[in-house]
Amino acid sequence: MKFNYKYSGTSSIVNGTSSTGVSFAPDILREPTYFVGSLDKKLPFREAISALHEVVVADFNFQPKDNSEYLAWLKNEETNWIAEASAELPKIKYEIRQLQGQLKGLREQREEITRPYYKSQKEYFKYIYTRDYAAWLVLDPVITVHPDQVFFECFSKDESVYGKLSCGLDVFNNINEFKCGTTNIDYSQKLYNEFQKIRTYKDTEFKIDPKGFDVQTSGEESYREVKIDLPDSWVRGFLQVSSAMTSDKVSFDLHPIDIANFIAVLKRNKEKKGPRAIKYILKPGQPILAVFEPWNIEVACLQSIYTGNEAKEIRVWGRRRIQLLERLLPITGKFTVHLLGTGMPSFYIAHLANDMYFTLGLSGWTANDWSQATQLDLLAPRGKVPATTMQSIYLELRKDWLNTEKGIATKLNLDVQTVKQSLETFTQAGKVIYDLKNEVYRVRELKREGIDLEELRFSSSTDKEAYQLMENGEVRNLKSEVQNDKIEVTAVVSNSFKTTVVINKDLQITDGKCNCNYYYMNKMTKGPCEHILATRISFDKK
Incomplete structure (x- = not known):
């Protein structure tokens, strides 16, 4: 794009x-x-x-050791090993030595000719990297x-960290x-x-x-x-952040000393094997406990009491990205943490001086960036709203530049769910962003010309396959049952896969099951499989 x-x-x-x-x-x-x-x-x-x-x-992606010189030497020695394997043939061995001598001379000539070029190229890239790092970046804030x-927004070089x-x-x-x-x-x-x-x-x-x-x-x-x-992945990453922010979360506050202790543990220890996770143990009325695996180092957050109603254990990966908060520790009053679930994204909000705050959004894993495996846009409601209604909602939001779905619904005399679906559609189109701290929607047009949703319609092959299953009538025996505040939907997809989808009052997927191999390998940590998603889409259509 x-x-x-x-x-x-x-x-x-x-x-x-x-x-x-x-x-x-x-x-x-x-x-x-x-x-x-x-x-x-x-x-x-x-x-x-x-x-x-x-x-x-x-850039928290794994940086492999540079073996280019060794591989080059290995390639040059390949001819020697072939010659040694044929050493029993003196004539061939003699000819090979002659050819090796000629080849060595040609290589020396090549190196002599290209040495100034590669030296200048190396110095140029080193100059750019040290003097003008912006030339290596992709998008201005x-x-x-x-x-x-x-407010300022940006994405990390590896697209796994969102900063605001x-x-x-x-x-x-x-x-x-x-x-x-x-x-x-x-x-x-x-x-x-x-x-x-x-x-x-x-x-x-x-x-x-x-x-x-x-x-x-x-x-x-x-x-x-x-x-x-x-790349589309960069743009889609921005568009998915608000979808993550509007999902169900487990929230609690941490004292800056707790984050400092987390960073100290990560700096003093280096894992050689998995799991590389932080396990948050949350018990109502008790200090929050963080366990760093695989060492099982426990950090008790004595000044941070969990105020939730239910006990929970949540694991999050890609923990070394928390070190990005280190510079903020001296000026932060408290951190508010929002966890979407085990293996899911998390948000850390640093409350700074006065009305200044810093939001750090982390994808589920370092290599699992916003735009690929998380697929949180698949969890958002997919209802359709008439174009005229959506236009009225957007113009109302633009009057004050920020508002809640309830506030807009009251002014326009519309259903709150209709307004919310419209705002989420605008979020996917890059025209609106959700403010996690203040719980309001804000106008923010990511691109001046607008974004072609058809170009970004399918964020993955899973999304595309799910729509094809629905459009081809592969979802059968669709049934739904209301249980407390949730809806349980069951179906049979492609005559083979039995699916169950649990949807909350906000029409978001909170759980799902399928007997396919993708679900067996990943559960819901990487988003729903195409069969669960096709069931969900068919339910929305119905």
Whole structure:
């Protein structure tokens, strides 16, 4: 998917003896979005924006040892071993030695010719990596200005970590002007380095430059166009975050010392075998207990009492990504943790100074990024709402830029479920995001031209196969039964697979069963199989 940006100049920071000016260059191809004010909470902002940068450059994928030199040597020695295997033939051995001598001479000539090229190439990439890391990144951060806050969003390099920094208006002083909207900002490694120079004794002006949107008839050379062809997985990852945030969660608070203890355990120990999980043991009225496997190291969170009604044990993987929160520890009052279940995504919200908070979203596993195996978009309701109704709902949300589904339903005299389904559809289209902390929907258009949903309709082969099963009439004997606050749906798919789907009041899948091999291997940790999903879709159609 192609993204086109046009920046008026570049973002910059001007550091003086008594003041600092932070100026972001916005994308002028979007609707005018700007903000001008002075930072009040300087150090918390510096640390939080730096933590967001660490999310952008993070790559927790396994990095294998570089064996390229050994493999090259191995390839060169292959001819020698072949020659040794034929050593009983003196004539062939003599000819091989002659050819090896000629080959060695040719290789030396090749190395002599190509050595300057490869040396220059190595120095060039090293220069880019150390001096301008932005050239290695894919997407500039997304910044949104709302009536009550300004927030930044980004994804990690490996697409397994989502970061969001939200700054309420109390974080700023002397707000001169602002216009709500969403834009991309020009952000570079050099800009990050300049952020480190922000100090409490300096007045710091924060500006998403409104001059970038001025109509100019000259000076066009000052504009810089950037065209990026993003993989669908990157875009889909952004779209799935809100689906994860709206799912059922187990929530509790942790003291910063608890997160510090978690990080200390991870730094002092290195696992050589699995399982590599944190097991949260939650008992009502008792301190939260975290067990680090496979060492079974227990960390008792004595200042953090679980206030839930039911005892639970939940395992989460990819735990080393929690270290991204380390820089926030000195400025955090508490952490709110939201767990979606064993092997499912989790969210850690750091409550910073005043109305500033940092949201860290982690997929189920480090290698299980948002856009592939988690498939949380498959768990979202799939009901259809008339286009005119959806348009009315979106326009109502855009009036105030944020609202709840109940608030919109009351104003438009609509059913809450209809409003919620519409908002989730807009979320999938990249026009709306769900604010996990404040529990409201916010307008945030990820792409200026809009996103072609048909292009991203099937996030995986599972999704596509499920629709084909439903459309071909392969789902039979569909039955549903209401049990307490849940609906249990059963069916037979393709005359072979017996499925059971449990749906809650919000029409979200909370459990499922199937006798296929995919379910036997993964249960529900990687999303429903095509048979469970086909049953769910058929139930919605019915």
